[in-house]
Amino acid sequence: ERGITIKLQPVRMDYNGYILNLIDTPGHVDFTYEVSRSLAACEGAILVVDATQGIQAQTLANLYMAMEHDLKIIPVINKIDMPAADPEKVKDEIENMLAIDRNEVIEVSAKTGENVEFLLDVIIDQVPSPINGGLRKQLGIESDEEAKALVFDSVYDTYRGVVSYVRMVSGTFKKGEKLTFLNTKTDIEVSDIGYFRPSYESQKELKPGEVGFIVTGLKSVSEARVGDTLWSGKDVKSAKALPGYKKVVPMVYAGIYCVDGDDYPQLRDSMEKLSLNDAALAYEPDQSQALGSGFRCGFLGLLHMDIVQERLERxxxxxxxxxxxxxxxxxxxxxxxxxxxxxxxxxxxxxSVESISEPWVKLEIVCPKEMVGDVMKIVQDRRGFHKNITYMDADRTFILFEMPLATLIIDFYDALKSISSGYASMNYYFMEYREDQLIKLDILVAGEIMEGLSVMCHKTEAQNLGGKLCKKLKGIIPRANFAIAIQAAIGGKIIARETISAYRKDVTAGLYGGDVTRKNKQLQKQKKGKKRMKQMGSVSIPQDAFQAILKKD
Known part of the structure; x- marks a missing residue:
C-alpha cells in the first residue's frame, strides 16, 4: 500500500544446506503490532537502515522492540548503490544513536545483490538455531513429544476458509491430522499444510522450528485468533498454551458506515474477515442518527485507519x-x-462529571537542524511541548516532545511533512492520561443538537473552533423556505452563530402603484408564514454535508 509494507510476509529460503525463514515486517508506527507478533516468532532480527536517509524515528522504536524480545540484532545499511548514499555517515549515526559498534554494520545493496551472500553467512553464524535455542530455550521446551505451534497471523480464503500462519515450536504437524486451538478449544482437521516460497507450497508435514501455513477449513473467523496455540496430543485439559500476544489497545477511533443502508450485512461480513487478517482492528456495531447502521472502529493510528478504509473499498x-x-x-x-x-x-x-482526562503521547521527531524552529512551532500550536533535543550529526536532530493525541491525529503528520518538505520522520507511543480543561462543543442546527457533529476540545480553543465549524456548515447545508440558525454551544451557552437566510418570494411583484399599506400588508403576511414554518419545519442535513463537516481540513 502506497509504496510501504503494511502487512507481514513470511518466506522460506534454502541456502548452502541451511533453511532460513524470513518475515518481512512494516516499519511505520501504525503497524508496530505486526512487528511485535513477528518478533515473537523469531530468533534474530535484521535492522535495515536506508543509506540515503539514515536513521528514522521508527528505527529506534523497532530496535527497542527487538531488544525486549532478546533477539540477536544484525545491523544492515541498504541502498549503497544509490548516488546519494552515504554509508560512513549512517554508520556514525548508528554508533551514536543505537550504541552499536560501526564495525558490526553490514553494507548491502538489495538491488545489485552486493554483500547479500555475506549477510546470509552472518545470519547462519550468529542467529541461534530454532531447534536448540531461541524461543524453545526461553519457554523451557526440551522434548518434541507434545506438538505445539504459535499462530502469528491468519488470513481468510473464500474457498478454503481460515488459513493460519504458524511457527512450529515443538513436535510435528501432518496433513490430515486433528489439531486443537487451545484458547478457543476449537478442533480442526488439517486439509493442507506447507511452506511459504513466498506463495503456498504444499508439504506432508511441518517439523520443529519450521514456519508454514495450515489450512483449517474453519468458516468462523472468531475461532482462529492470532496469538493462539495449535496443539496435537491426547489430554487437552492438561495442555498449556504458549504465551500469546498482549492485547492491542486502539489509539484512534472513527465510525465506518454504508452509503447504502441495505449493504450493512455485507459490511459486517467484510469487517469480520478483515479483522482476522488485521488483529489490531477493533470494532463494535454503532447507530448514527445521520449515517444509519455501521461500526465504531478502533485503529492504531491515522495511516492504519486509511488503509482499512482502502482495503474495504478495494x-x-x-x-x-x-x-x-x-x-x-x-x-x-x-x-x-x-x-x-x-x-x-x-x-x-x-x-455529574468531576474531571476529564485525555491520552498524551511521547512524540519523537527526526528532522534537519534548520527546521527545528518550524517543527517546534507546529507542536506548540497543538498544545505540545519539547522535552529534549539531540544533535545526531552536523545536519540532523532528534527531538522528543509530549503532546495530546487528539491534536496529533487530525492533521499533524501532513503539517510536519509540509514544513519539512518531506525530510522529517516521526514516531509516537502512548504515555498516560492527563486531566485538563476539556469540554464538549455542541453544534445546534435550527435549535436541535446534532450529536454526530459534537467535538471534544480544550476550553481555550472552543471559541475559535465553534466559529470555524459554524461557517463551514453554513456553506454546505442547503437553504430552506425559512431561516436556519447554526450555533455552537458549551452546555447551554451559545458561543458562535451563523444564519442561512431563507428563500424569499417577491410578494410585491404583482402590485402596481397605489397605497403603500397594500405592500406592507403582503410583507407582514409573508413574515407570519415564515415564522409559522420556522416553528414547524425541521432541517434534514444531507449525508454529503454531514461527511464534509466531519472530514479534516
Missing part, C-alpha cells in the same frame, strides 16, 4: 463513509466512578 467492494477520527477519554464522575468514552456523544451530563 478488496470487499464496499461503498463506505468514514467519520472524523477521535480518541478515548477517561471521565471521572462525582460519585467516584470512572468511565471511558470514545465519542463525544457518550459524554454524561456535565453536572
Amino acid at each position: 478488496e470487499y467492494d464496499m461503498d463506505i463513509i468514514t467519520t472524523a477520527p477521535s480518541v478515548s477519554y477517561i471521565i471521572k464522575m462525582k460519585d467516584g466512578k470512572e468511565i471511558t468514552i470514545s465519542s463525544p456523544a457518550e459524554l454524561p451530563d456535565r453536572s
Whole structure:
C-alpha cells in the first residue's frame, strides 16, 4: 500500500544446506503490532537502515522492540548503490544513536545483490538455531513429544476458509491430522499444510522450528485468533498454551458506515474477515442518527485507519463513509466512578462529571537542524511541548516532545511533512492520561443538537473552533423556505452563530402603484408564514454535508 509494507510476509529460503525463514515486517508506527507478533516468532532480527536517509524515528522504536524480545540484532545499511548514499555517515549515526559498534554494520545493496551472500553467512553464524535455542530455550521446551505451534497471523480464503500462519515450536504437524486451538478449544482437521516460497507450497508435514501455513477449513473467523496455540496430543485439559500476544489497545477511533443502508450485512461480513487478517482492528456495531447502521472502529493510528478504509473499498467492494477520527477519554464522575468514552456523544451530563482526562503521547521527531524552529512551532500550536533535543550529526536532530493525541491525529503528520518538505520522520507511543480543561462543543442546527457533529476540545480553543465549524456548515447545508440558525454551544451557552437566510418570494411583484399599506400588508403576511414554518419545519442535513463537516481540513 502506497509504496510501504503494511502487512507481514513470511518466506522460506534454502541456502548452502541451511533453511532460513524470513518475515518481512512494516516499519511505520501504525503497524508496530505486526512487528511485535513477528518478533515473537523469531530468533534474530535484521535492522535495515536506508543509506540515503539514515536513521528514522521508527528505527529506534523497532530496535527497542527487538531488544525486549532478546533477539540477536544484525545491523544492515541498504541502498549503497544509490548516488546519494552515504554509508560512513549512517554508520556514525548508528554508533551514536543505537550504541552499536560501526564495525558490526553490514553494507548491502538489495538491488545489485552486493554483500547479500555475506549477510546470509552472518545470519547462519550468529542467529541461534530454532531447534536448540531461541524461543524453545526461553519457554523451557526440551522434548518434541507434545506438538505445539504459535499462530502469528491468519488470513481468510473464500474457498478454503481460515488459513493460519504458524511457527512450529515443538513436535510435528501432518496433513490430515486433528489439531486443537487451545484458547478457543476449537478442533480442526488439517486439509493442507506447507511452506511459504513466498506463495503456498504444499508439504506432508511441518517439523520443529519450521514456519508454514495450515489450512483449517474453519468458516468462523472468531475461532482462529492470532496469538493462539495449535496443539496435537491426547489430554487437552492438561495442555498449556504458549504465551500469546498482549492485547492491542486502539489509539484512534472513527465510525465506518454504508452509503447504502441495505449493504450493512455485507459490511459486517467484510469487517469480520478483515479483522482476522488485521488483529489490531477493533470494532463494535454503532447507530448514527445521520449515517444509519455501521461500526465504531478502533485503529492504531491515522495511516492504519486509511488503509482499512482502502482495503474495504478495494478488496470487499464496499461503498463506505468514514467519520472524523477521535480518541478515548477517561471521565471521572462525582460519585467516584470512572468511565471511558470514545465519542463525544457518550459524554454524561456535565453536572455529574468531576474531571476529564485525555491520552498524551511521547512524540519523537527526526528532522534537519534548520527546521527545528518550524517543527517546534507546529507542536506548540497543538498544545505540545519539547522535552529534549539531540544533535545526531552536523545536519540532523532528534527531538522528543509530549503532546495530546487528539491534536496529533487530525492533521499533524501532513503539517510536519509540509514544513519539512518531506525530510522529517516521526514516531509516537502512548504515555498516560492527563486531566485538563476539556469540554464538549455542541453544534445546534435550527435549535436541535446534532450529536454526530459534537467535538471534544480544550476550553481555550472552543471559541475559535465553534466559529470555524459554524461557517463551514453554513456553506454546505442547503437553504430552506425559512431561516436556519447554526450555533455552537458549551452546555447551554451559545458561543458562535451563523444564519442561512431563507428563500424569499417577491410578494410585491404583482402590485402596481397605489397605497403603500397594500405592500406592507403582503410583507407582514409573508413574515407570519415564515415564522409559522420556522416553528414547524425541521432541517434534514444531507449525508454529503454531514461527511464534509466531519472530514479534516
